[in-house]
Amino acid sequence: xxxxxxxxxxxxxxxxxxxxxxxxxxxxxxxxxxxxxxxxxxxxxxxxxxxxxxxxxxxxxxxxxxxxxxxxxxxxxxxxxxxxxxxxxxxxxxxxxxxxxxxxxxxxxxxxxxxxxxxxxxxxxxxxxxxxxxxxxxxxxxxxxxxxxxxxxxxxxxxxxxxx
Amino acid sequence: xxxxxxxxxxxxxxxxxxxxxxxxxxxxxxxxxxxxxxxxxxxxxxxxxxxxxxxxxxxxxxxxxxxxxxxxxxxxxxxxxxxxxxxxxxxxxxxxxxxxxxxxxxxxxxxxxxxxxxxxxxxxxxxxxxxxxxxxxxxxxxxxxxxxxxxxxxxxxxxxxxxxxxxxxxxxxxxxxxxxxxxxxxxxxxxxxxxxxxxxxxxxxxxxxxxxxxxxxxxxxxxxxxxxxxxxxxxxxxxxxxxxxxxxxxxxxxxxxxxxxxxxxxxxxxxxxxxxxxxxxxxxxxxxxxxxxxxxxxxxxxxxxxxxxxxxxxxxxxxxxxxxxxxxxxxxxxxxxxxxxxxxxxxxxxxxxxxxxxxxxxxxxxxxxxxxxxxxxxx
Numbered sequence: 071x072x073x074x075x076x077x078x079x080x081x082x083x084x085x086x087x088x089x090x091x092x093x094x095x096x097x098x099x100x101x102x103x104x105x106x107x108x109x110x111x112x113x114x115x116x117x118x119x120x121x122x123x124x125x126x127x128x129x130x131x132x133x134x135x136x137x138x139x140x141x142x143x144x145x146x147x148x149x150x151x152x153x154x155x156x157x158x159x160x161x162x163x164x165x166x167x168x169x170x171x172x173x174x175x176x177x178x179x180x181x182x183x184x185x186x187x188x189x190x191x192x193x194x195x196x197x198x199x200x201x202x203x204x205x206x207x208x209x210x211x212x213x214x215x216x217x218x219x220x221x222x223x224x225x226x227x228x229x230x231x232x233x234x
Numbered sequence: 235x236x237x238x239x240x241x242x243x244x245x246x247x248x249x250x251x252x253x254x255x256x257x258x259x260x261x262x263x264x265x266x267x268x269x270x271x272x273x274x275x276x277x278x279x280x281x282x283x284x285x286x287x288x289x290x291x292x293x294x295x296x297x298x299x300x301x302x303x304x305x306x307x308x309x310x311x312x313x314x315x316x317x318x319x320x321x322x323x324x325x326x327x328x329x330x331x332x333x334x335x336x337x338x339x340x341x342x343x344x345x346x347x348x349x350x351x352x353x354x355x356x357x358x359x360x361x362x363x364x365x366x367x368x369x370x371x372x373x374x375x376x377x378x379x380x381x382x383x384x385x386x387x388x389x390x391x392x393x394x395x396x397x398x399x400x401x402x403x404x405x406x407x408x409x410x411x412x413x414x415x416x417x418x419x420x421x422x423x424x425x426x427x428x429x430x431x432x433x434x435x436x437x438x439x440x441x442x443x444x445x446x447x448x449x450x451x452x453x454x455x456x457x458x459x460x461x462x463x464x465x466x467x468x469x470x471x472x473x474x475x476x477x478x479x480x481x482x483x484x485x486x487x488x489x490x491x492x493x494x495x496x497x498x499x500x501x502x503x504x505x506x507x508x509x510x511x512x513x514x515x516x517x518x519x520x521x522x523x524x525x526x527x528x529x530x531x532x533x534x535x536x537x538x539x540x541x542x543x544x545x546x547x548x549x550x551x552x553x554x555x556x557x558x559x560x561x562x563x564x565x566x567x568x569x570x571x572x573x574x575x576x577x578x579x580x581x582x583x584x585x586x587x588x589x590x591x592x593x594x595x596x597x598x599x600x601x602x603x604x605x606x607x608x609x610x611x612x613x
Contacts, residue, residue, distance in 0.1 A: 073477070073543070077297065079318075079377040080478035083384040088482060091391045091454060096446035099398035103424060104445055106405050113410075 287558060291550045295472045295543055296360065297383045299337040299352060303467055313467055314338035315385055319350060320376040321364060337379075350375070383479065386471025390457045398453070427452055427598060435602035436609065444605050447490055451483065452598040459542060459590030463583055474593070475542035477535065484535035487601040491530075495608040503527060530604055534597060541593050545586040552579040 214220050293302075301313040314336040324331050327349040335347065343352035346365060353363045353371055362379070363371040380388070401420050408414065413421055432441040432448055458473040473479055503523040505513065512519045555575040560568025 073292070073296065076478035076481045077377070077381075077476075078478075079379055080297065080381065080383055080476060081482055082378055083380070084387060084479050084482040087384075087387050087391050088454065088486060091395060092447065092450045092486075094395055095398055095450045095453075099395075099402050100446040100449050102402045102405060103398075103420070104428070104442075106409070107421065107424065107428075 287554050294550045295546045297381045301382050301467050316380045318378040382471045383476045386473045389468045390461045431602045436606040440609050455594035477539050480535045480539040484531035488531035491604045491608045498612040499608045548582045549579050
């Protein structure tokens with residue numbers, strides 16, 4: 071039964087060869103190969119992670135951009151509103167000022183007119199007085215040219231006094 | 235479930251093997267009948283070496299001292315291999331203990347040399363024996379010859395180392411780039427062994443320690459299986475169909491398992507958790523457990539050996555059908571049968587390629603499972 075009885079010589083050589091092959095391959099083949107495979111797997115995994123992170127970052131940036139845009143829009147709105155308010159205020163103020171100014175002008179005009187009027191009236195009064203005096207002078211001159219008239223006047227004056 | 239499928243597959247394979255061995259037996263009996271019927275014709279007209287199917291097949295799967303290339307008629311062309319012997323009786327062999335010479339000194343087992351002979355006796359057929367002064371066989375010397383199988387192992391080991399170191403060199407040159415060439419062939423297999431065999435069987439934490447062993451085991455068996463299928467030197471030695479080779483492989487697995495076995499593993503063998511009366515007066519369970527420890531490598535050894543041997547045998551059987559028919563019904567019948575028999579041989583060879591892969595996978599997987607059992611944590 072040579073087929074099923076192990077031959078000692080073959081066992082001897084097989085142990086030696088397999089042992090050596092195991093040693094050599096372990097050191098020079100499997101360790102580098104397994105390490106290389108592991109390294110590659112790790113690098114692929116990290117690359118995928120990086121891509122994922124980059125994707126997330128891009129999404130974040132986009133959101134941020136949108137936020138910034140929205141902010142800007144809101145700010146614009148606010149600024150516009152404020153500007154409108156200011157404009158309105160300025161206009162209102164201007165109107166008020168103008169009104170005031172007009173009022174003042176009218177008032178001063180009125181005062182001036184009043185003054186003018188007063189002075190004019192005074193003037194007229196003065197002139198009237200002067201004129202009256204002139205007339206009175208002329209009348210008196212004319213009236214008191216006769217004696218009778220002078221007596222009449224004195225009588226009249228005395229009457230008046232009497233009345234008092 | 236998986237184990238069941240595997241068992242079924244093994245059974246199926248076994249039954250196919252039995253059928254084919256039956257065919258082999260039939261062929262042998264045909265041959266015997268043929269030689270009997272044709273005896274009167276043969277004995278005086280055509281003197282040829284009688285075609286002996288059994289011997290033909292056994293010679294093809296057995297180890298031998300020289301590497302047979304081809305036989306043309308009665309001239310055998312073969313590659314001589316070194317014979318290394320150690321004898322305890324130096325006086326019978328020219329006063330030396332150690333003897334190293336080439337196997338062609340024996341002239342295909344026809345001559346004796348330095349008091350050694352390739353025996354033809356029933357007991358030591360094909361082995362080298364020592365002779366005393368009168369030419370009687372007195373026993374076997376220590377035989378460390380580089381036989382066909384050993385030469386085959388040497389060759390495939392060399393090929394394996396050269397191939398893998400080449401891959402490593404390429405790997406270093408190709409660092410950070412996509413793999414190419416033979417690297418692409420190797421890497422998926424390495425990954426398969428790592429991710430489909432080692433990780434599930436041993437576990438994520440401890441598998442790394444066993445990877446070099448499992449990979450070496452797988453590729454060593456695979457390369458030798460495939461080499462054995464190529465039918466000319468330096469290939470074609472029936473390495474993995476040799477029981478000594480599979481025994482050493484199985485023993486390596488056994489030793490690695492035993493060395494790495496943790497406390498829990500050994501406790502389960504010598505002091506398993508069973509009722510005390512199964513352990514105390516008669517250590518029944520320890521015996522059963524221990525036989526399991528022995529059976530595991532034994533099964534590994536036999537499975538690989540039987541599968542590869544059977545594969546080689548079947549191919550040889552189909553080829554020898556040509557000669558059987560030729561000797562039964564004349565050369566024309568042999569010629570007529572040859573297409574069928576070649577077709578079958580090719581089919582079986584292709585099947586053997588598959589079996590080579592499966593057997594190296596199974597051996598590696600079972601080794602990994604044993605390692606996993608030896609290092610499993612108690613829970």
